[in-house]
Amino acid sequence: MRAEARSGLLLSAPYTAFLLLFSLFPIGFSVALVLLKWDLVTAPSFVGFDNIQHLVGDARFWQAIVNTFVFLAIHLPLQVILALALAWSLNRPLLFRSFWRAAFFLPVIVSGAAVTILWSALYATDVGLINGLLARLDIGPVPWLTDPAIAMPAIAVMATWKNVGFYVVIYLAGLQSVPRSCHEAIELEGATAWQSFRHVTLPLLKPQTLVVVTLSTINGFQLFIEPYVLTGGGPLRRTLSVVLYMYRNAFSYQKMGYAATLGLALALIIAAVLVFQRRVIGSAEET
Amino acid sequence: MASVSFEHVRKDFGTATVVQDFDLHVADGELVVLVGGSGCGKSTILRMLAGLETVTSGTVRIGEREVTHLPPRKRDVAMVFQDYALYPHLAGRENISLGLRLRKVPKAEIARRVSWAAEILELQPFLDRRPKQMSGGQRQRIAMGRAVVREPAVFLFDEPLSNLDAHLRSQMRHEIARLQRRVGTTALYVTHDQVEAMTLADRLVVLEGGRIQQVGRPIDVYSSPANKFVAGFIGTPPMNFLDGRLEREPDGLVFVSDALRISLAAERCPDPAVASGEVVTLGVRPEDLALADAAGRGTIPGNLVLAEVLGATTHLHVEVGGRRLIAVVPSGPSPVPAAAVSLSIDRSRLHFFAADGSSLLLDGHDA
Amino acid sequence: MRRAVFYVVLALAAVVFLYPFLWMAATTFKSPAEVGGLSLLPDQPTLDNYRLMWARAPFGRALLNSMFVATTITFSVLVFGSAAAYALARLSFPGRGILNAVTVAVLLVPAQLTLIPTYTLIVQLGWVDSYAGLIAPFVFNATAILILRQFFMQVPRSLMDSARLDGMGELRILFTVFWPLAKAPLAMVGIFTFMGAWNEVLWPLLVVRDEQLMTLPQLLTVFSLGGGAGPRQLATKLAAAMVLVVPVVAAYTFLQRFFIESMASTGIKG
Numbered sequence: 001m002r003a004e005a006r007s008g009l010l011l012s013a014p015y016t017a018f019l020l021l022f023s024l025f026p027i028g029f030s031v032a033l034v035l036l037k038w039d040l041v042t043a044p045s046f047v048g049f050d051n052i053q054h055l056v057g058d059a060r061f062w063q064a065i066v067n068t069f070v071f072l073a074i075h076l077p078l079q080v081i082l083a084l085a086l087a088w089s090l091n092r093p094l095l096f097r098s099f100w101r102a103a104f105f106l107p108v109i110v111s112g113a114a115v116t117i118l119w120s121a122l123y124a125t126d127v128g129l130i131n132g133l134l135a136r137l138d139i140g141p142v143p144w145l146t147d148p149a150i151a152m153p154a155i156a157v158m159a160t161w162k163n164v165g166f167y168v169v170i171y172l173a174g175l176q177s178v179p180r181s182c183h184e185a186i187e188l189e190g191a192t193a194w195q196s197f198r199h200v201t202l203p204l205l206k207p208q209t210l211v212v213v214t215l216s217t218i219n220g221f222q223l224f225i226e227p228y229v230l231t232g233g234g235p236l237r238r239t240l241s242v243v244l245y246m247y248r249n250a251f252s253y254q255k256m257g258y259a260a261t262l263g264l265a266l267a268l269i270i271a272a273v274l275v276f277q278r279r280v281i282g283s284a285e286e287t
Numbered sequence: 288m289a290s291v292s293f294e295h296v297r298k299d300f301g302t303a304t305v306v307q308d309f310d311l312h313v314a315d316g317e318l319v320v321l322v323g324g325s326g327c328g329k330s331t332i333l334r335m336l337a338g339l340e341t342v343t344s345g346t347v348r349i350g351e352r353e354v355t356h357l358p359p360r361k362r363d364v365a366m367v368f369q370d371y372a373l374y375p376h377l378a379g380r381e382n383i384s385l386g387l388r389l390r391k392v393p394k395a396e397i398a399r400r401v402s403w404a405a406e407i408l409e410l411q412p413f414l415d416r417r418p419k420q421m422s423g424g425q426r427q428r429i430a431m432g433r434a435v436v437r438e439p440a441v442f443l444f445d446e447p448l449s450n451l452d453a454h455l456r457s458q459m460r461h462e463i464a465r466l467q468r469r470v471g472t473t474a475l476y477v478t479h480d481q482v483e484a485m486t487l488a489d490r491l492v493v494l495e496g497g498r499i500q501q502v503g504r505p506i507d508v509y510s511s512p513a514n515k516f517v518a519g520f521i522g523t524p525p526m527n528f529l530d531g532r533l534e535r536e537p538d539g540l541v542f543v544s545d546a547l548r549i550s551l552a553a554e555r556c557p558d559p560a561v562a563s564g565e566v567v568t569l570g571v572r573p574e575d576l577a578l579a580d581a582a583g584r585g586t587i588p589g590n591l592v593l594a595e596v597l598g599a600t601t602h603l604h605v606e607v608g609g610r611r612l613i614a615v616v617p618s619g620p621s622p623v624p625a626a627a628v629s630l631s632i633d634r635s636r637l638h639f640f641a642a643d644g645s646s647l648l649l650d651g652h653d654a
Numbered sequence: 655m656r657r658a659v660f661y662v663v664l665a666l667a668a669v670v671f672l673y674p675f676l677w678m679a680a681t682t683f684k685s686p687a688e689v690g691g692l693s694l695l696p697d698q699p700t701l702d703n704y705r706l707m708w709a710r711a712p713f714g715r716a717l718l719n720s721m722f723v724a725t726t727i728t729f730s731v732l733v734f735g736s737a738a739a740y741a742l743a744r745l746s747f748p749g750r751g752i753l754n755a756v757t758v759a760v761l762l763v764p765a766q767l768t769l770i771p772t773y774t775l776i777v778q779l780g781w782v783d784s785y786a787g788l789i790a791p792f793v794f795n796a797t798a799i800l801i802l803r804q805f806f807m808q809v810p811r812s813l814m815d816s817a818r819l820d821g822m823g824e825l826r827i828l829f830t831v832f833w834p835l836a837k838a839p840l841a842m843v844g845i846f847t848f849m850g851a852w853n854e855v856l857w858p859l860l861v862v863r864d865e866q867l868m869t870l871p872q873l874l875t876v877f878s879l880g881g882g883a884g885p886r887q888l889a890t891k892l893a894a895a896m897v898l899v900v901p902v903v904a905a906y907t908f909l910q911r912f913f914i915e916s917m918a919s920t921g922i923k924g
Contacts, residue, residue, distance in 0.1 A: 007824040008747025015738035016753060018794040021735040023760045026771035033771055040777050086667060089660050102910040103668040108676070109906055109913055111853040113871035113897040117878050118678050121892055127690030127885050129677055136692075165671070169914055181372035184339050188438065189386030190360045199385060203376045222766065229878055243766060243856070250770055251860060260770040269772050 018066070033260030039097065039255060048167070051261040061262065064242045065269070067152055072220045074156035079216050080209060087171035088197075104165035114228045119158045120145075123230070145231050155226050155239060163219065174208035184265050197212045210281050214274055219269050242266045271284040289350030289440040290315045291336065291473060296345030298331050298497075304566045305331050307497045309345070313490075318467050322484035323494035323520070329477045332494075333443050336475060338362050338407045350442050365434035366443040369450060371426045373418040373433075380414045397436075404432040408462070415528075419508065424455045428462070435470060442467065442474040448483060460486060481521050485509070493517045515644040518570050524602060526570045526638070527612045535563035542569050546608025547587050552634040557647035567647060570638035573602070576614035579629040586629040587612075593624060605630060675899070682893040689885035703886075703893040707877075710890075713897050715866055716873040723788050723869055724851040730793040731847045732840060738794070739802035740828045744814060754803075760796045773860050787861040788869065792851060798843045805839040806832060845909075845916040852902070870898050 034051055038044035055061055090100060107115060122129045123144035131141045144154045178201055186196045223241040227233050233240035242262060249259035291313040298306040306328040310327065313319045321329040334340040336347055339357035347355045373382050383404060387397045405411050408428045412626070413421050421429065427447060434442055448456045464487055467474050478484055484491055485505045493500040493516070501513040512518035518526045529553050531544030540551045549569070557567065579586040589607035597617055604613045605628060614630055639647040676694055698737050707713065741747065742754055756870055772791055781787035792893040809832055817827045833840065858872040866875065874894050881887040 004745050008741045008745035008750065011737045011741035011745070011824060012747070012750075012753060014734055015794050015799070016749075019753075019760065021754060021775070022772060022791050022794075023763075023768065023796075024756070026775065027763060029771040029774070030767055033774070038774070040774065041864055047800075052810035069914060086664075089663055092657075092660065094657070094660065100668055100910070101826070101914065102663045102906075103671050105910070105914050106903070106906065107671060108917065109849060110902060111871045111898050112853070113853070113855050113875050114898045117874065117891055117895040118674055120878070121678065121681065121888050122674060124690075124888060129674065129690075129692065132690055132692050161671070166917070179370065179372065181368045181370055182374060184337075184359070185366070185368060185372040185433075186374070186385070186389075187339075187359045188337060188362075188364060188366050189433075190390050191386075192360070195389055199389070200374055206376075218764070221764075225875065229875055243763050246766065246770065247860065249855065250773060256770060256774055260816040263766045263768075263770050267764045270766075 028262055030260050033257050034264055038256040039254035041254070044257070047257065051258050054258065055089040055261050055265055060237060060240065060245060061242070061265070063237050064240045064245050067238060067240055068220055068223070068242065070152045071156045071159070071223065072217060075159050075220055076151050076213060076216055078156070078160045079164060079167060080212055082160065083171050083212060084162070084168035084205070086168045087175055088201075090168070090172055091175040101165075101169065104168050106165065107162045108166045110162075112225045113229070115158070115162050116226050119161075120230050123154060123158075146235055148234075148236045151231055151235060151239045155223070155230065158226065159219065159223075163216070167216075169209050170211055171205065174205045178204050206281060210278065213277055213281065217273055217277065218270060221266060221273075289473060289486060290348075291475065292346075292348045293332070293336075294348075294376075296332070296347060296651055297343045298328070298335060298340065299343045305497050307337075309381035309497075309499065311492060311499070311502065313473055313475065315473055316471050317489045318464075318476060318487060319490050319492060320476045320478060320484040321492045321494055322478055322481055323500075324479060326337070326589070329494050330445055333366075333445055333475055333477045335366050336441070337360075337366055337443055338439045348505065355646075363440045364443055365437045365439040365441075366445060367430045367434050367447045368426070369446040371418070371430040371447075371450075373429060375418055378415050378417055379410060379421070379429045379432075382418070382429055383436055386433065386437055400438075401432075404436045407466065408432050416556040423451050424459060427459060429453065431463070431466065435466065439472065442472050442483040444474065444476040444478075445540055446478055448478070448480070456480075456483075463487065481632040482523065485521065491521075493520060494519075495600040511648070512570075512638065513646055515646075516568070517638040518638055518640070518646075522572055524613045524615065526572050527576070528640075529545075529569045529571075529610060529612075531567065531569060533557065533563065533565050533567055542567070544569070544608070546610055548635075549632065549634070551637070555635050555637055555648075557639040566642050566643075568640040570640060571612075571632055572636065572638075573613045573615040575633040575636040576612065576613070576616075577631050577633070578603070578616055579631040581629065586631050588627065588629055591624050591626050591628045603628070675903070677898075678892050679896065681889055682896055684889060686885040686889065689889050703889040705895075706886075707890045707893040711873055711877050711894070712865060712868075713870070713873060713894060716870040717897060719785075719867060720852055720870040723785065724848050726785075726789050727792045727849050727851040728844055728848045730789075731795045731798050732844055735794055735798045735843075736802050736806075736833070736836070736840070737825070737828060739799045740806055740824070740832060742799070743803045743806035744809075744811075745824065757796050757799055761800075769856075769860075776861055782861050783864045783867055785867070788858060788867075791857070792854075793849060795843075796849060801839055801843055802836065806834055809835060841912060842916040845912055849902075849913075849917070874898055 006267040018109060035046060035048060036044040037047045037050070086104060094100070121127075123148065125131060125141050125143050128144070130144070134140075134142065143150065145151050182200050182204075183196055186200050191199065222243055224247065227239040227241050227244050228247075231239045233244055243266070246259050246262040246266070249255045249262060291311075293309050293311045295302065296306060296309040309328075309332060311319070319333060323329050331340055335342050336349075338354070338357060338361075342355050345355070346353060349362060349364070374385065377385065380401060384397050384401050387400065392400075394532040394626070405414055408431055410428055410432055413425050413429075416425075418426055418429070430447070448459050451459060460483055463476075476483075476487060489507050490503060491505050491508050492502050495516050499516045501508055503511075508517060509521055512521065515528070519528065529542075529544050529546065531542055534541045534543050536550075538550065540556055542549045542551060587607055589605040589612070591603060592606050592611065595602040595604075599618060600615050601618045603616060605612050605614060607630070612630065641647050674855050677692070680694045681689055683699040683701070684691070685698055685700050685702065688696050688698070710847060742750060742757075764776070774788045775784060776790070779786075781790065800824040813831055815826060853871060854869070858869045859875065862868055862872065865876075867872070874897075877894050878891045881891070882913055
């Protein structure tokens, strides 16, 4: 065999082995696991479609799905609007621009665990910062994490705070790629600032908006550490996320087969949602 | 449709003054071209009229209205940009009509105007394409269509042809001229290309360093340049310049330089008040030089360095006393490079410039 | 003067993003009575919270664990990953096309799908409660390989050819010719890989139960789940979080441009 081919195979062999072991095998095995019942200690047993049947009727699973949609309903619009507003504000000659940008980006790089603990302190009912500030305005302590109706929205706000800086950077790049002469042209045509934004800027930012929505959606479906630390999935399972439920099934209940089923279902749901989003955003035409 | 006036307009960017004391009145329906090299301020002046740049001091009027501090959207001007500035996400038709839609013009009226613009600019074949799918010339026409449907008071053109290839440029030049004449709207056109300037303008404004060098009809600017800059800028190939001095001799004024002596014709002399020994620059256009049959009185001896045959005319590069002159002559049997040649000068078409660049020909003296 | 409005808006936003960190830091130095207050300067600063935190759980050990794991992963991704990227970019060998396609395809698969099967694999390999278990699934990173491959493809072939003529082997070429040219993408990949590994918490929570082997975010999580919600507990938990936050913020203050460029252009978040 040629020397180059030999070197190529040698150099890529470790990676190939890795892919086989940690990518391809797990994907394939996940499908197999769906059909098994296994606690990792005793031998696995074949249970056919039991796991799937259980999933379909599992109230907890569907509650987790609903919870995720509640999260997204608040997180997505908040994310897009805030990121766009901040990026638009930054897109002009300003002093300390890199400072503002760095400030917004800081929560992005801090570990999710640390941010979650920080917000557990912010949201704490009695000694938390937010209720402390509200107390100054004579607003009673709000049970951010203990009220079933408020808990998930509260997590959505926290997730927005953590990630918006990232999308500010993405939108900023998009805004800077809109040619200045397009804005000047539409200004001469009689457009107000808002009309210019709506008819020129916004349509041209569609690729960025798609990225924001897609990544935020994936993020929403992957929620784990936030409910795990802040609420344990409560109150009344209203902040239970699919990944948290999956983790519990694997780690606490030792039900590998069912956990894998949850994982597969989640992957399929995410794919469906993303396809739907792409259709909606891609086809929204601006006149 | 309206006139345009600039009164004592000045523009500073920080500590640099980019436009100085600019005065200009453009009559209703006129096509005025601002021409000059880069950095001369021409685009800035255009953009101040559009409202895309602020005015440091002075007044800008469109018609009777003072617009100096009005935002662009209130000025009723339409602009064709150098990079066309088409909205990438809209088809040609929507690009043209967006402005009208924003102003809530009735749909029927919009349709009428768009098809009128499509007709005079021949836009039909690509009206429904996106800018990405159009050629440079097509995009430029859509940009013009967008300006035209607005029926504005003034058209502004900011170097619209610079991004097109040479052939397309001359074609589009004709389109623009035709369009402006047909629609009759006052137009201000900015370019660095003096051919565009000469062919399109009703009047030319030559700019340099933020100051007006000369305003006038193209033919007047060509034949009576006010200073050395205008003389060298207008005309291709550029005017030949020779530094020297004037000497008063018994039979008249003589121009003397290290390369040659030319007795000046009485009808075409600098101001007689000029003193003998005065330093002047002689200017002679390449088209006013010809090949003399033989050396003789009134001819300039030189060596042919290069002959560029362009077709009907040939550019002869002749070295005269260390300087290179260019002559434009009809093509024919031409001498071989390095041969000795003689050039004859049309003495009735000489130009003279003082040390400060200003023309020394009295007003009224023209060829 | 419209510009002033923007400064106000941006300043307010900056406060919203930065103030909580400052408050967190201040709170860790407060005694229970002061916790919850809004002031950034405690009247009676105390180190008790840090002392408690340090004594209750092996944070020092966890810090070392995190450093070890993150560094090893980053090293592996950079060194072995660029070897693979180099082969994919510049060497022709049978199966190259498939390998490329699989690398791209793998990125489309959500992590949730492979989480449980990979976990069972680690259990079967006996790598629970071991560094191997923490590191193994991350020694290669498809995104990193794609980025490096993209970059390597743009290195002129002539450089490679002249190196070969000089008698250099492939590995030599990779590390002496390609690497110096690839400082920017390597730095970028290095940063997001390190940050990803440093912040990873779900995987350690699955495969590690021994407190001595826990990574810092993991120990922090476990630590914060215990104890009540009283002011002392709050301040102690925040003190623990500070151990995780401060090094990162310190690095970020000096290198923010690199962080932002690295993570924003690769689409990877912490």
